[in-house]
Amino acid sequence: MKKIILLLGIALFTLSFQATAQNCNQGVKLAEKTWEKWGPWKPNIQIVPFKAEVQKIKRVWNWIAANGGATIGPRLLEMDGGNETGNIAGQTKSTFVTPPSFNNNVKLTINKYDGKAKTGVTICVQGRDGITTQKASYEFPNDKNGKTKVFNLKNVKGKIIIVAMKNKSVGNKFKYRINAK
Known part of the structure; x- marks a missing residue:
């Protein structure tokens, strides 16, 4: 009987941990839709036409968000060094x-500038083959x-990041700036 109770406790802990851990699942769905619209990655793309294609992707992205039920889902992060800002409320x-x-190497910076919530970060990449790989994880501590x-990401050319x-806190916020270049 004690073994059964112990096994049930371990199973409940495992399920609870899986439910609260952050992962890339939400971004994977949008990455797959982006690949559908983008087509195969062409490594010989020039930077100016590439930026024009990014603008097309943004228009498609907005269409997907408006028509695909992703209005509260993932957001686009351009790799131009410009900051995106946000606030993640409790949990x-x-x-x-x-x-x-x-680029083969990308520098991704996250700046927690306000709030004191403990916040987990997971970074993954997805290639055109649909394989998603976790590249890094980090946890911002609960402090003011x-x-x-x-994060210095290597071997990411032709991959979606x-x-x-x-936010792992109940009542605290996490205000951030994020950029990639």
Whole structure:
């Protein structure tokens, strides 16, 4: 009987942990839709036409968000060094997805500038083959001081980068700036 109770406790802990852990699942769906619209990655793309294609993707992205039920889902993160900002309220998530990377190495920076929520970050990449791989994870601590975390992602050329952040606090917020270049 004790073994059964112990096994049930372990199973409940495992299910509880899986339900609260952040992952890239929400971004994976949008990455797949982006690949459907984008087509195969072409490594010989020039930067100016590539930027024009990104604008097309943004228009398609907005269409997907408006017509595909993703209005509260992932947001586009361009790889131009410009900041996106946001606020993650207690126990909610925020996900960003990039267009396919033109560079082999990408520097992704997340700056927690306000709030004191403990917040988990998971970064994944997805190639045209549909395989999603986790590249990094980090947890911002529960404190008031601003923190900046830089992720140097390697071997990401032609891949979509997915950044999933989950506030693990009930009543605290996580205000951030994120950029990729």
